[in-house]
Amino acid sequence: MEKFFASCPRGLEPLLAEDLAAAGAIDIQTLPGGAHFRGDWASCYAANLNSRIATRILWRVAEAAYAREEDVYKLALEVPWPRLFAVERTIRVDITAVKSPLKSLDFTTLRIKDAVCDRFRRETGARPSVDTRAAEVRISGFLTADRCTLYVDTSGAPLHQRGLRQKTVTAPLKENLAAGILRLSGWQPGAPLLDPMCGGGTFLLEAAQLALGIAPGARREFGFMRLASFDAGVWNKLLADAHARELPVAPANIYGADRDPVALRAALANLDRADLLDAVELIEADILDLDAPAPAGVMVANPPYGERLSELEELATFYPLLGSALKRSFAGWNCHIFTADTRMPKLMRLSPSRKTPLYNGALECRLYEFRMVAGSNRPK
Numbered sequence: 001m002e003k004f005f006a007s008c009p010r011g012l013e014p015l016l017a018e019d020l021a022a023a024g025a026i027d028i029q030t031l032p033g034g035a036h037f038r039g040d041w042a043s044c045y046a047a048n049l050n051s052r053i054a055t056r057i058l059w060r061v062a063e064a065a066y067a068r069e070e071d072v073y074k075l076a077l078e079v080p081w082p083r084l085f086a087v088e089r090t091i092r093v094d095i096t097a098v099k100s101p102l103k104s105l106d107f108t109t110l111r112i113k114d115a116v117c118d119r120f121r122r123e124t125g126a127r128p129s130v131d132t133r134a135a136e137v138r139i140s141g142f143l144t145a146d147r148c149t150l151y152v153d154t155s156g157a158p159l160h161q162r163g164l165r166q167k168t169v170t171a172p173l174k175e176n177l178a179a180g181i182l183r184l185s186g187w188q189p190g191a192p193l194l195d196p197m198c199g200g201g202t203f204l205l206e207a208a209q210l211a212l213g214i215a216p217g218a219r220r221e222f223g224f225m226r227l228a229s230f231d232a233g234v235w236n237k238l239l240a241d242a243h244a245r246e247l248p249v250a251p252a253n254i255y256g257a258d259r260d261p262v263a264l265r266a267a268l269a270n271l272d273r274a275d276l277l278d279a280v281e282l283i284e285a286d287i288l289d290l291d292a293p294a295p296a297g298v299m300v301a302n303p304p305y306g307e308r309l310s311e312l313e314e315l316a317t318f319y320p321l322l323g324s325a326l327k328r329s330f331a332g333w334n335c336h337i338f339t340a341d342t343r344m345p346k347l348m349r350l351s352p353s354r355k356t357p358l359y360n361g362a363l364e365c366r367l368y369e370f371r372m373v374a375g376s377n378r379p380k
Contacts, residue, residue: 001026003060004044005151007034008053011358012180019051042234044154044224049217049238052179052206054159058140058151066148067101069108072141075148076115082123084152085137085227091116091128092135100143112141112150136226156223163220164205164274173302173338175216177360178202181367182210184356185298185336190253192297194333196287198256201267201280203300208276211252215242252279255293259286288325296332305340305363316347323348326372335370342366 004025008016013030020028020035024043029036034055039047047057061084064075093113095105102108116139117127128137138153160176173181182203187193189211195203209216218239224230258264264284271277281293287301303322304311326335326348337344340363345352354369 001038001040002044003036003038004047004154005034005036005058005060006047006051007055007058009033009055009174009177009180009359011356012053012177015180015183016051016053019053020047023047023050041224041229041231042238045222045235045238048155048159048222048224049242050215051159052183052210052216053176054155055174055176056153056155056158059154060149060151062148062150064148065146066143067146069102069104069111072102072108072143072148073111073115076112076141076150077119079116079119079150080123081116081119083228085128087120087124087126087128089128089136089226090131090134091137091139092130092132093139093141095141095143097143099145101145102143105143108143109141112139136223138223152223152227154222154224154227156221156226159217161220162205162209162216164270164276172200173202173360175202175206177358179206179210179216180358181300181302181336181338182206184367185300185334185369187298187300192253192255192294194255194257194293194297194299195301196257196285196290196299197301197303198258198267198282199263199302201256201270203302204254204256204267204280204282205270205274205276207254208252208271208274208279211254212247212249212276212279213245215245218242218246249275249278251281253294253297254280256280256282257285257287257290259284288321290325290329292330292333297334299330299333299335300338301336302338305365312341315341316343319344319347320349323350326350326370330372333372335372336367337370338365338367340365344368345370 010033016035017028017030020037023046025037025039027038062075062079066072093109095109097105120127140151142149160174162175193207198204271280350370352368353371356367358365358367
């Protein structure tokens with residue numbers, strides 16, 4: 001059994017734990033932003049392939065107490081790097097620190113890189129090259145106040161990069177955060193789903209993959225493929241099983257709308273590139289004028305947050321209109337709105353039935369649920 005750490009958007013840790021358990025992980029321990037777990041390589045591969053929530057799966061290769069940069073260097077030098085990957089692989093080293101006493105994280109990063117190269121030189125007479133942009137093997141150091149842990153990244157590119165989205169719009173949601181919001185909304189494939197402010201279509205892409213049984217990692221490569229431990233037989237079996245579960249592309253009761261034709265073209269291009277266009281119905285419309293596409297269903301929306309004063313004033317005018325539109329046109333729907341603007345429910349004159357704290361990167365947000373009923377939504 002190996003030891004791993006999976007990272008995820010903060011607030012989605014319970015969903016991450018579900019994904020890891022489904023992949024065969026054991027001893028799962030969540031903490032803000034991720035979870036430690038144990039498992040064999042098959043569970044590592046399965047987590048990378050199937051988790052819609054994880055950002056990275058990191059393989060723990062060393063851990064010890066430290067006080068100085070040289071302690072970190074010695075810890076890294078003890079790792080048998082030539083047994084983990086070939087010297088021809090390019091490398092990159094990154095460090096994350098919480099309350100570390102070290103003065104220069106850049107220098108500490110350099111010392112880890114030196115240790116990796118020194119160990120290779122000692123055993124093979126050669127050293128790997130560094131590539132900070134597209135490294136084949138990523139090595140991560142995590143420093144607390146007194147302990148250093150070293151990891152090898154098994155994911156490669158972050159797992160939210162499904163290899164599907166090409167056209168982007170302003171501030172798109174990361175795919176794993178969108179997948180988490182969909183799961184928190186309670187939406188199930190087959191039920192009507194609407195994103196009335198779809199932008200580049202991230203919610204639509206995630207929902208269509210769910211509806212058609214497409215594993216989020218089925219169309220991309222992973223860092224573990226470049227490690228000496230890679231078992232192609234185990235991986236090919238997992239991938240074949242994943243492809244066997246996929247359904248033919250067909251209308252899936254998923255609807256997207258946006259008033260911006262540029263955003264709508266981006267959503268169309270992304271869905272088309274992912275071969276998911278036939279699963280989704282797109283229309284150009286303003287949410288304030290939009291009719292519900294079904295008598296009941298789930299709405300998910302990620303409206304602008306408002307970063308400038310003029311935008312905040314526009315949103316203060318928009319929210320009451322949005323509340324009226326939801327009451328008028330979406331009775332019978334569960335509406336989930338993700339925002340960092342805590343004024344929204346009050347200005348919409350709606351009482352949320354639930355609010356879930358989530359983070360979009362470092363930005364603290366809320367996922368508000370509004371259960372729309374005919375007439376007033378206020379309790380008597």
